[in-house]
Amino acid sequence: MSGDKVLIFDTTLRDGEQSPGAAMSIPQKLEIARQLAVLGVDIIEAGFPISSPAQFEATKLVAEQVKGPTIAALARANANDIEAAGKALAAAKKKRIHTFIATSPIHMKHKLKKEPAQVLKMAVEAIQCCKNFTDDIEFSPEDACRSEIPFLIEVLNAVIEAGATTLNIPDTVGYVLPYEYGQLIAKLKSDVKGIDKCVISTHCHNDLGMAVANSLAGVRNGARQVECTVNGLGERAGNAAMEEVVMAIRTRQDFFGDGGLSTNINTKEIYRTSQLVSQLTGFVIQPNKAIVGANAFAHESGIHVDGILKERSTYEIMTPETIGLGGSRMVLGRHTGRAGFADRCKQLGYKLTKDELEQAYQRFIEIADKKKEVFDEDVAAIVNAEMRVVEQTYTLDYLHVASGTGTLPTASVKIGVKGETKIAVAFGDGPVDAAYEAIRQAMDLRxxxxxxxxxxxxxGTEALGEATVRISENGRTFIGRGVSTDIIEASAKA
Structure with a gap:
């Protein structure tokens, strides 16, 4: 595609993880980062290293192991944060420190308790400190959209002079509307000295449902980087959804001027990336979600179906194939051999070791004996369930549940715990509750x-069921997932 490039700065691992309940383990973050590299994002914000040892370690591992994109780390405008970010990023071939400080009156007064002159000084000193670790420095004036424009321009002038190379303009609380945001970007592009030497970036939150629209308004007015997350994850109502921003730029090139705009995203990896993030965070994608929802390319109305059959473009402005859906569907069954199963896994984008493939194939055979047909979605669920990204401490070796009208639901379980076997029997309000209570007793945890x-x-009635649970203990949250043709078994596995 011709025209300017819009850089995609993915912050799923940092801002996206701040969605309540979306915390990911270090191996899960690494798996998502690798897929983001395959997807073709330009920058991966791997974490906020100073915030915790786990954040530091995750950022460090992504910097060491993920090749291709620039790896970024977040830091407040102070030396300790910036030093932690620099150390975490040390091994990255391409690294960026993203430093920020609030510039709105409400944040400076109530959160920072600092005068504008102090904030200005801190911003400049932060950029100077970042230069000890990298020349690729991004600056964000937090809550920019509620900042006083003259002071915002003064701060941006100063950080450019100090050495900032990307200026990110956050709508931190999702307050402004698209016209306002576009006008703000245009004014900054016009009035900030030396801004032509920098990349202008958008970072929009979705509190009023405007994150994607605001991001695109920013791009139309000169921004050439969009900060976004897969599936729109993020604080409160979330961030701009990466897949929506990318496909809007691809589909409506005519809107962005002569020559249009493009991104470096391999759009055929969008659906797989979306599903991976959903599975690892436990956040189910709503069916009517744009681009990646189950209904995004579904048609039911008679008039619509008739039009689609005659000419797809009557009711589809993009094709499912562009995001990695569609094409010929191979239905597998109990007679499918390892070679056929391995080939399908490869076509779906999975790179399995010999042991992982064998483990997934054995599970596939179990499922195929219960289902007449095994579809791509089933294969994806099997592989994701069997590819352990964390060491499995507990195994469900046996489950028996008795339930019915007028009877007390009862469950008995046998759990493997680090080589030991635990057995328990329990009652519950229903079969799932009884199974959960038996598992709790067997593990002696509450x-x-x-x-x-x-x-x-x-x-169909033979469909695989996927159960997801989110449990908390001692202030920590854990996500479990189980897959089976039996929803009680799936629930117990989760």
Whole structure:
């Protein structure tokens, strides 16, 4: 595609993880980072290293192991934060420190308790400190959209002179509307000295449902980097959804001037990336979600179906193939051999070791004996369930549940715990509750069940069910996931 490039700065691992309940383990972050590299994002914000040892370690591992994109780390405008970011990023071939300080009157008065002159000084000193570790420095005036414009311009002038190379303009609380945000970007592009030497970036939150629209308004007015997250994860109502921003730029090139704009994203990896993030965070994608929702390319109305059959473009402004859906669907079954299963996994984008492939294949055979047909969605669920990204401490070796009208639901379980076998029997309000209570007794733990959900992966009575649970204990949150044609078994596995 011709025209200017819009850089995609993915902050799923940092801002996206700040979604309540979306915390990811270090191996999970590494898996997502690798997929983001395959997707083609330009910058991966790997974490906020000073905030915790786990954040530091995750950022460090991404910097060491993920090749291709620039790896960024977040830091407040102080030397300790910046030093931690610099150390975490040391091994990255391409590294960026993203430093920030609030510039709005409400933040300076109530949060920072500092005068504008102090904030200005801190911003400049932060940029100078960053230069000890890298020349690729991004600066964000937090809550820029509620800042006084003359002071915002003064700060941006100063950080450019100090050495900032990317200026990110955050709508931190999702307050402004698209016209306002576009006008702000245009004014900064016009009035900030030396801004032509920098990349202008957008960072929009979705509190009023405007994150993607605001980001695109920023791009139309001169921004050439968009900060976004997969599936729109993020604080409160979330961030701009990466897949929506990318496909809007691709689909509406005519809107962005002569020659249009483009990104470096391999759009055929969008759906797989979306599913991976959903599975690892436990955040189910709503069916009517733009681009990646289950209904995004579904048609039911008779008039619509008739039009689609005659000419797809009558009711589809993009094709499912562009995001990695569609094409020929190979249905697998109990007679499918290892070679056929391995080939399908490869076509779906999975790179499995010999042991991982064998483990997934054995599980596939179990499922195929229960289902007449195994679809792509089933294969994806099997592989994601069997590819352990963390060491499995507990195994469900046996489950028996008795339930019915007028009877007390009862469950008995046998749990493997680090080589030992634990057996328990329990009653409950229903079969799932009884199974959970038996598992709790067997493990001698009493975690709080914060969330429980179950969904059918494919259609039909033989469909695989995927159960997701979010439990908390001692202030820590854990996500479990189980897959089976039996929803009680899936729930117990989760």
């Amino acid at each position: 975690p709080k069940l914060a969330e429980y959900s179950i969904r059918a992966i494919t259609a």
